[in-house]
Amino acid sequence: MPLSKAVTQLDWRFPPGGSETVAVASAVPLDSGALTVCPACDMILATGPVEVPVGSRLICPRCRNTIRESKKDPVRRTLALSLTGLILFLPAHFLILMTFKVFGMQDQGSVFDSIRILFRQDYIFVAFLVLLTGMIFPLLRLALLFLVSLDLYRQRLSRLTPFMLRWYHHLEEWGMSEVYLIAILVAVTKMHHSTLIIYDKGFFCFIGLVAVMIGTTLVLDEHAFWERIEALAAQKKQRSPAAPAGPPPDRVSPRQTAMAAGLVQCRTCHKVLPFRQSPPGLAARCPRCGGRLHQRRPQSLATTWALVLSAIIFFLPANLMPIMKVEFLGVPKSSTIMDGITYFFQSGSFGIGLIILTASILVPLFKIIGLLLLLLSIRCRRLNWLTHKAVLFRFIEFIGRWSMLDVFVVSLLCALADFGFFTTIKTAAGVTFFSFVVLSTMFATISFDPRLLWDAALSNLNP
Numbered sequence: 001m002p003l004s005k006a007v008t009q010l011d012w013r014f015p016p017g018g019s020e021t022v023a024v025a026s027a028v029p030l031d032s033g034a035l036t037v038c039p040a041c042d043m044i045l046a047t048g049p050v051e052v053p054v055g056s057r058l059i060c061p062r063c064r065n066t067i068r069e070s071k072k073d074p075v076r077r078t079l080a081l082s083l084t085g086l087i088l089f090l091p092a093h094f095l096i097l098m099t100f101k102v103f104g105m106q107d108q109g110s111v112f113d114s115i116r117i118l119f120r121q122d123y124i125f126v127a128f129l130v131l132l133t134g135m136i137f138p139l140l141r142l143a144l145l146f147l148v149s150l151d152l153y154r155q156r157l158s159r160l161t162p163f164m165l166r167w168y169h170h171l172e173e174w175g176m177s178e179v180y181l182i183a184i185l186v187a188v189t190k191m192h193h194s195t196l197i198i199y200d201k202g203f204f205c206f207i208g209l210v211a212v213m214i215g216t217t218l219v220l221d222e223h224a225f226w227e228r229i230e231a232l233a234a235q236k237k238q239r240s241p242a243a244p245a246g247p248p249p250d251r252v253s254p255r256q257t258a259m260a261a262g263l264v265q266c267r268t269c270h271k272v273l274p275f276r277q278s279p280p281g282l283a284a285r286c287p288r289c290g291g292r293l294h295q296r297r298p299q300s301l302a303t304t305w306a307l308v309l310s311a312i313i314f315f316l317p318a319n320l321m322p323i324m325k326v327e328f329l330g331v332p333k334s335s336t337i338m339d340g341i342t343y344f345f346q347s348g349s350f351g352i353g354l355i356i357l358t359a360s361i362l363v364p365l366f367k368i369i370g371l372l373l374l375l376l377s378i379r380c381r382r383l384n385w386l387t388h389k390a391v392l393f394r395f396i397e398f399i400g401r402w403s404m405l406d407v408f409v410v411s412l413l414c415a416l417a418d419f420g421f422f423t424t425i426k427t428a429a430g431v432t433f434f435s436f437v438v439l440s441t442m443f444a445t446i447s448f449d450p451r452l453l454w455d456a457a458l459s460n461l462n463p
């Protein structure tokens with residue numbers, strides 16, 4: 001079915017009678033594998049396969065979520081870029097980024113040094129967080145992507161291939177090399193008034209690495225990867241016999257949700273399957289990727305409420321307590337997040353000041369207020385602005401990781417601005433609370449199931 005026809009023939013609005021099902025006459029026999037279901041609102045978009053031409057996107061007409069984006073030659077391009085990223089990884093993290101010189105004294109450091117110094121200053125939690133998000137997860141992302149695309153390129157499927165692609169999917173937002181690059185630029189801007197900065201090989205390798213990592217996300221077509229994995233598995237007859245095989249409904253219609261049609265969509269690989277209630281404590285597994293199958297994320301609202309409230313509690317000490325201590329000629333001075341922002345505005349670096357203000361204060365506040373709005377909207381079963389709320393949630397998901405910026409900046413300044421008695425920079429307790437805020441809001445976004453917005457609105461229509 002051509003893309004434009006498939007999308008335009010759908011009427012996504014709630015039916016006027018208030019009932020969610022449509023006339024049986026317009027229904028078609030079920031082939032759950034061929035269904036197109038929106039993962040963000042659970043609506044069945046098409047009852048047959050939808051062809052998405054290369055360079056086009058399939059967008060859900062109800063919640064505006066991009067369901068699929070078809071890319072050109074995704075396997076070879078992903079393989080080439082992930083290999084380049086792996087080659088650049090070691091020099092980017094272990095070579096000297098830059099040297100700071102002031103009054104004949106100098107200090108230099110690599111990305112790895114900035115993490116090592118956090119461990120030395122006994123900020124173990126923050127050090128682990130920076131180590132994981134700044135180094136380990138980006139490395140895992142590249143390695144997993146390289147191994148999966150190599151398997152697909154050689155048309156060989158190992159037992160680990162679906163497992164590796166599933167873990168790439170989960171780690172995608174936790175690898176934060178792009179945020180780290182912006183942190184390097186912020187650190188440079190902060191120091192360039194008072195010190196001479198000499199850029200070193202590590203700096204240029206890191207820029208190359210970030211460009212390659214952004215490239216991998218642009219060329220990767222996860223949907224095509226999963227389809228190839230499934231085709232190879234079918235060839236080798238490796239399909240798990242324990243696939244959930246509940247009795248499928250006879251007929252299914254567009255405009256129904258997958259849940260109402262007795263189906264479940266895998267949150268990782270988006271495969272649609274007949275749903276079978278599993279015994280308590282035992283979740284059914286997706287036969288394609290091995291991920292857990294739930295029609296809705298269990299305990300989604302309670303977990304999200306708890307995490308948002310934790311973020312609110314941590315937000316105050318994160319902003320009131322100093323995040324770093326600067327010692328100039330033996331005189332200590334503490335600096336909060338707001339002090340750092342004021343410094344940039346007063347010294348004329350409005351762009352950087354605005355970036356830190358946005359990443360450190362506006363983004364966490366926006367995430368907390370946005371998630372509260374969504375939670376209250378579900379609680380009150382509100383019907384209005386549903387598409388806007390769905391877009392708001394995806395925006396919150398997108399901006400979440402950028403709050404780590406200030407944590408990275410502090411760790412870099414500690415590594416690069418240690419000039420003995422003249423001046424030293426050390427982390428302070430506020431940075432730990434700030435990390436808690438970032439983590440709470442990121443986990444809150446992960447635990448929130450946006451399909452509940454539409455369920456709540458429907459339950460208001462059909463009490």
Ligand SMILES: [Zn+2]
Nearest residue numbers: 038041060063
């Ligand atoms: Zn949708």
Ligand SMILES: [Zn+2]
Nearest residue numbers: 266269286289
């Ligand atoms: Zn799956």
